[in-house]
Amino acid sequence: MAREIKLKLAPALKASCHTCSLSNLCLPLAVEENQLDRLEDIVEQGHIYNRGEHIFDQDTPFRSCLAVRSGAVKTSIITENGSEQVTGFFLPGELIGLDSLGGERYACTAKALERTSVCKFPTEKLEELTRAMPELQHHMYQLMSREIQGSHQLAMLLSKNSAEERIAALLLSLSSRFQRRRMSGTKFSLPMARSDIANFLGLAVETVSRVFTRFQNQGIIRTQGREVELLDMETLRGAIPESNRQSSRARP
Amino acid sequence: MAREIKLKLAPALKASCHTCSLSNLCLPLAVEENQLDRLEDIVEQGHIYNRGEHIFDQDTPFRSCLAVRSGAVKTSIITENGSEQVTGFFLPGELIGLDSLGGERYACTAKALERTSVCKFPTEKLEELTRAMPELQHHMYQLMSREIQGSHQLAMLLSKNSAEERIAALLLSLSSRFQRRRMSGTKFSLPMARSDIANFLGLAVETVSRVFTRFQNQGIIRTQGREVELLDMETLRGAIPESNRQSSRARP
DNA sequence: CGCAGACTTGACCGCGCTCAATGCGAGTGG
DNA sequence: CCACTCGCATTGAGCGCGGTCAAGTCTGCG
Structure with missing residues (x-):
């Protein structure tokens, strides 16, 4: 289980943020056309997971932020007593792992809800790249702050509605x-x-x-x-x- | 109301992250001793608010992240229908405004719960500084991801306990x-x-x-x-x- | 000293949880 | 092809936690 099918991609296919249909939703939207190569240099594409497969698990070393390319993902926290709290659903173009960024280990578990393809952005390279590209850094801050706001909205929904x-x-x-x-x-x-x-x-x-x-x-x-x-x-x-x-x- | 008392500080007092007793909790903890000057260069100290005063208001232009120096602050979201949702309590050394970072306007309202002193970090300068100082950037990511995790914990508390x-x-x-x-x-x-x-x-x-x-x-x-x-x-x-x-x- | 706001206490009731049974569709094997 | 199973979804009956409403009580402050 949780077996990952890694596709061997032809080199010609590697550079595809340029042609990705999600480029206006995903990270590329914060990157100038002529800088897109630098993002493509660090992204690992073509990770496919079947329905029900774990994409990463809580407390395992944090390596990458993921962007959903197709399919859907749910993230959840599992407590020691075994109870689960679903923390989010992610659709194509959305970024997973922001709650772990800067940390050593994943703060949650991610599971494919259907057959799902993701792009991985290795954290070290991503952090480095955001230092070189102000707009990208700004966008990361924005994504994370929106995630915080979203959580607060959820808390309000839970407590008041x-x-x-x-x-x-x-x-x-x-x-x-x-x-x-x-x-x-x-x-x-x-x-x-x-x-x-x-x-x-x-x-x-x-x-x-x-x-x-x-x-x-x-x-x-x-x-x-x-x-x-x-x-x-x-x-x-x-x-x-x-x-x-x-x-x-x-x-x- | 919401009148802000800005203290005129003698220049000698300006550089005080070095001597601040909260330096092991606040942003300085991510900064090398010999780099601390750069953080001090951008910080505005000595903003004092009385109990009940608004420190900033939702939807007003986002200018700074704040660190509590003494006292306590609560943040909350106010919806159009007037209902309030408290999103957090902040003690000395804790950073307010992460839910707005990268955005144009404050995502919440901050109110002093008692007589409170804060340090302000203007966002533009802070973003710039994090680009120059990898450890500080990493720390900011970490603070924000912890805020997300905290929100998720809160959501769990609300929905399960x-x-x-x-x-x-x-x-x-x-x-x-x-x-x-x-x-x-x-x-x-x-x-x-x-x-x-x-x-x-x-x-x-x-x-x-x-x-x-x-x-x-x-x-x-x-x-x-x-x-x-x-x-x-x-x-x-x-x-x-x-x-x-x-x-x-x-x-x- | 008196008022206003914060806090406490009590009585009542409804939303949503629990427990339990049944319905339903997909995959499996005889 | 049907019977069987397994996971998921629906429906019903009963009840308890916590919300609402309504009085008090306490506290600080002008």
Whole structure:
């Protein structure tokens, strides 16, 4: 298990931040076209993980930040007593490992929710590069501060909002993030299980299920397993307080 | 209100990171003795705020990260509908504003909980300095990643733990942070009101009050208003899951 | 001395958790 | 091809933690 399939890439394929369709979401967005080579010099592409595989594990030596290229990833903290706390879901273009940057070991575990491809940025080289490229450093600070803000928003959601509001907020967050990736913002497939949603939002699985069917009965959404269609965005938005509106990760 | 008293400091006093008693907690800890001048060159010292004064406000232009020199600060997010979410408490040596770094505006509001003195690090100069000093940059990344981790721990606390566990965790966090500042870890004065604790931990004020008296009746703590004495650290530690054990900000 | 804000205490009730049973779809092997 | 299983999802019944509302009590400060 957790077996990593490393693809041998032809040298011609190596330099591809230039052509990557995610370049306006991922790290390249902070780099001038003519400087992109320097980012490409340090990135390791083509790491593929199957659904359920661990990408890295908590407390193992921290080597790289990862950018999701395709697929989806969840990160979580596991405590000694075995209980899990899901800390985030990551879509293509989003950067994983910011909570470990500067540390010796990964602060969380990352697991592929479906067949997933990632690019790795070795930390030492990344830190070095950010010192040479002010815009990139600024962008890293920005990404990390947004991660902090996102966590605070989540804390607020957990401490102040009802089950319905939490789920509405998650659906809207996913919606806007899918949309930014040129996919439908109203009809998409949830990459994660109900139990992951429940864990992330501090709810019981049963509650998640109940809210989904309640929303469906009210005609706000339509669900079939992991397939979701948002029918009434306005009501959905009305279900959450004016904050958390566009809580999304890694906005350009 | 929010009137800032800026002290005119004699030039001789300006360079004082060298002599600051917090240098092993604050930014100087990441800087070589012989490089400390460069940090002192950018720091603005001697900003004093009275209890209740706003140090900065959400959405105002982001200018500086602040280090608490004495006193205590709380940060919070205010939503359009007026509800508040306390996002953190900051003790001497701790750095405020990491959730705004890289952004245009402050992501939160900071308020002095008691008479408080802060040092300001203008962001532009700080970013520039971190590019010139690898260890300082590394340290900034580390501080920010710890802030993210702390937020995740908080989210876990909020979503998985009972009122008693949350309050035990906060008391222990404060205890270890006071101790690192060479103050008693078992007998201290809470800088924040019950309502701030409640807000931070996602509880009602009444619940905080009830838990305090319950703990007192069980002989675990002794309280008199904001004065707290931790009598039975073991039971207190036993009240929280093995995680969150040493959840503390800005550990060297 | 009196007022306002902070804190405590009590009574009540509802949201969401727990426990338990059932439904459902995909993969497996006879 | 169906029977079986296993993980995931849904649905129902009951209850307890903590929120809300409403009085007090304490404290510091003008």
